[in-house]
Amino acid sequence: MTRIRLAAASLAFLIASNAWADLRTYDVPPQYQQEVFAALREVLNVPTTEGGRVERLPSGQIVVNAEPEVLDQVELVLKAIRERGVAAAPRVALRYWGVLGVGQSPAAKNVGSPPPAVLNDVLSELRRLQGEVAFRVIGTAAITTNSGQFGEVKGTTLNVEQTAYVQGDTLNANISMQLSGPALPEVASGADNVTVRTVGPVAIRYGNLRLTTMLKRGEFVVLGENHVQAGGIDGPVFYIVHWEE
DSSP: OHHHHHHHHTTGGGOOTTOOOEEEEEOOOGGGHHHHHHHHHHHHOOTTOOSEEEEEOTTSOEEEEEOHHHHHHHHHHHHHHHHHTOOOOOEEEEEEEEEEEEOSOTGGGGSSBOOOGGGHHHHHHHHHHHOSOEEEEEEEEEEEEETTOEEEEEOSSEEEEEEEEEETTEEEEEEEEEEEEEOOOEEEEOTTSOEEEEEOOOEEEEEEEEEEEEEETTOEEEEEEEEEEETTEEEEEEEEEEEOO
16 A cells, blocks of 8 residues: 555646646556555545546546646556556454443443453453453444555444554554443432332443554554443443454
C-alpha cells in the first residue's frame, strides 16, 4: 500500500483548478484494483479542487477524468506497478468486543452474554487491575478488509468503523467504536415498600471511542475504558480489539 500511495502522491502537484479535463480508462491487474483505486481517489477526488475525478467500473477498469498531464502520470504509475510486481494489498481481520464489568448487582449479571474463552487472558489482567469483578459482553463485531480499505459494521449494540494499514506483522488502524444496549428494568415502590410497577428496559449509550493505534498480529489490545452509571448499570466498560492470526 505504501509504495502505491507514494507513487500516486506525485500526481497531486499536477492538479490545477482552472485546467481543462479529459477522460481515460485504465486496465488494472485484479490483485491491485482496490489499492490503486483507493490511492488515486485519495489524490484526485479532492472537494476543494476541480482537477480530477476517479471512478471504478463494474468490470474493474478505472476511469479518470483529469487534465492530460495528470492522465499521463496515472499511466506511468500503473506502468511502474506492472513492471515492479507490487504485492497486492493484504487482508486484515479485526474482531471487537464491548465488555461491561459488573459489581454486586445480581440483575446486572444478566446483561449481555458471558465472555468467550478467547478473552480469558485479557479479562484476567483486567480483573487484576479492577479487583474481583464479573464481565459481560455487551456487543461484538468483526470486520475483514484489504489493507488501506475502509470498512464498517452496524449492529444492535456495537457499531465499528476501521481503516487498517498492514506492514508485515504490524498494522496501524483508525478505529471508531460505539456501544449501546438495554438498561436494567427500573422498579418503583410505594411508601410501604410494595412494588407498584416495573419499567421495561430502554436503550442507553455505554460510550464511544475513536483513535489511531498500532497492533501486532495475534495481539489483543484494550483500546479504552470508561465508567457507565445509568439505567441500572454501574461499572466500567472496556473496548477490546484482536488482530486474528
